Amino acid sequence: MRKVVIAADSFKGSLTSEEVARSVEEGVHSVCPGCETVKIYIADGGEGTTEALTRTLGGKIVEATVHDPLMRPVKAAYGLVEGGGTAVIEMASASGLPLVEPELRNPMKTTTYGTGELIRDALSRGCRRFLVGIGGSATNDAGTGMLQALGYRFLDAAGKELGHGGEILSRIAAVDDTGALPELAGCEFVVACDVTNPFSGPTGAACVFAPQKGADAAMVRELDEGLKSFAKVIRTHTGTDVERQAGSGAAGGLGGGLVAFLGATLASGIDMVLEAIGFDELIRGADLIVTGEGKLDGQTAMGKAPRGVLDAARKQRIPVVAVGGAVESVGELNRQGFAAVFPILPGPATLERAMENGYARSNVRRTVEQLIRTIHLINR
Structure with a gap:
């Protein structure tokens, strides 16, 4: 894997877009240290x-x-x-x-x-x-x-x-x-x-x-x-x-x-944000895009940041994987076009625990690390 683009919204009340991006990058580089990572901080026009x-x-x-x-x-x-x-x-x-x-x-x-x-x-x-x-x-x-x-x-x-x-x-x-x-x-x-x-x-x-x-x-x-x-x-x-x-x-x-x-x-x-940053050019040549937000569900299709990322990526035939603090309607998200969707929690946890900054960052990193390991295994 040569180039991974990281373009996730914030996990509201837990992680900023920048913190999510850094954690994803750490997960990618723990398995593939030579991979180029492009961190893009995004939002859907609301907070952040x-x-x-x-x-x-x-x-x-x-x-x-x-x-x-x-x-x-x-x-x-x-x-x-x-x-x-x-x-x-x-x-x-x-x-x-x-x-x-x-x-x-x-x-x-x-x-x-x-x-x-x-x-x-x-x-x-x-x-x-x-x-x-x-x-x-x-x-x-x-x-x-x-x-x-x-x-x-x-x-x-x-x-x-x-x-x-x-x-x-x-x-x-x-x-x-x-x-x-x-x-x-x-x-x-x-x-x-x-x-x-x-x-x-x-x-x-x-x-x-x-x-x-x-x-x-x-x-x-x-x-x-x-x-x-x-x-x-x-x-x-x-x-x-x-x-x-x-x-x-x-x-x-x-x-x-x-x-x-x-x-x-x-x-x-999200269209305003992606156009402003020149998103189409930033993702050119990427092998994978990792996106996400605090909760991924059926509403993700309704103009939220991950859907905007997906729509842009599909024009260039780049697969998109999404990670979220909570995940619902996985089948619907796959039908929308997400290659895979992953919840970051390793097990049962209270909402307060799940949203703790350090805990959430480590969970994002671990989830992405396992994702990249799986990709490497398949591509052997």
């Missing part, structure tokens, strides 16, 4: 995307003090890659649900303002291309907070400027973009979006996701009506019909706000 992309592309992580969903100061990190011209931003770092205490979660009040501040900070550093992950939001403000941080103003019927949060949506009568940062005109936004939910309605942002963010039934109704009303304002102001845009309901309507006002392109999270 900034770190994975920034590490793979040789960029750097920077911090900015911004506002959290309740307008409290918080430090948030993002990545600078491609010579500092591209920013990699996870909106959850500034506007994510974990930043809000459970008893304070209320999408009528929470705002994406901090996400806009991250974009503004990156603009000040010269970034003009943005790769944005929008999973894990605490908000249902259709991106109005983000846009406010970038100089947009939202006005009621009397011309009075409105505040923050989902509660303003039904009262927006006009948009004032005269103060929008001029640098935005020359920017490209690519957004990782793995849901197809529309802006409003029974499968829209409020009805499907707002309850997870603290909304009761009355709030859901008000937020949904607000999104419908704001969609009309958006259509009048920009000419964009966000109601017809698949994924516009992602992150409480942030997907729609990004498309309508910043001209964003919505893409599968």
Whole structure:
């Protein structure tokens, strides 16, 4: 075996993508020390995307003090890659649900303002291309907070400027973009979006996701009506019909706000990541690709990182093996195209034990070592 590519997502709560890759590499080299290994840190557009992309592309992580969903100061990190011209931003770092205490979660009040501040900070550093992950939001403000941080103003019927949060949506009568940062005109936004939910309605942002963010039934109704009303304002102001845009309901309507006002392109999270790092070229000539994530099951086919790796590998006829902390639906995973799927646990263990960093790393290494031994035996 001459070349093995390692491209695994993080094992959430246990191992980063980089730690998984190092453990896989150790397993490969313990049997085949002369084998070339290419470590690629990946993610599916959610948690870990900034770190994975920034590490793979040789960029750097920077911090900015911004506002959290309740307008409290918080430090948030993002990545600078491609010579500092591209920013990699996870909106959850500034506007994510974990930043809000459970008893304070209320999408009528929470705002994406901090996400806009991250974009503004990156603009000040010269970034003009943005790769944005929008999973894990605490908000249902259709991106109005983000846009406010970038100089947009939202006005009621009397011309009075409105505040923050989902509660303003039904009262927006006009948009004032005269103060929008001029640098935005020359920017490209690519957004990782793995849901197809529309802006409003029974499968829209409020009805499907707002309850997870603290909304009761009355709030859901008000937020949904607000999104419908704001969609009309958006259509009048920009000419964009966000109601017809698949994924516009992602992150409480942030997907729609990004498309309508910043001209964003919505893409599968893993596809965005793989294209950004030039994955097709990195895997060229590989004999094997090892991928994985914390849990492999039937949902792995639904746009998750290992499936994106598999799809790219099949174009070049490279076999893909997956390892996971837990494995279900093995037959289905094989039918999808994975050459083999392996759980890393050697025996029964509590979830806490299974997720211990050192234990998980040793289990990844051991599993891959046995895999490579088997390959060598077959190829004798």
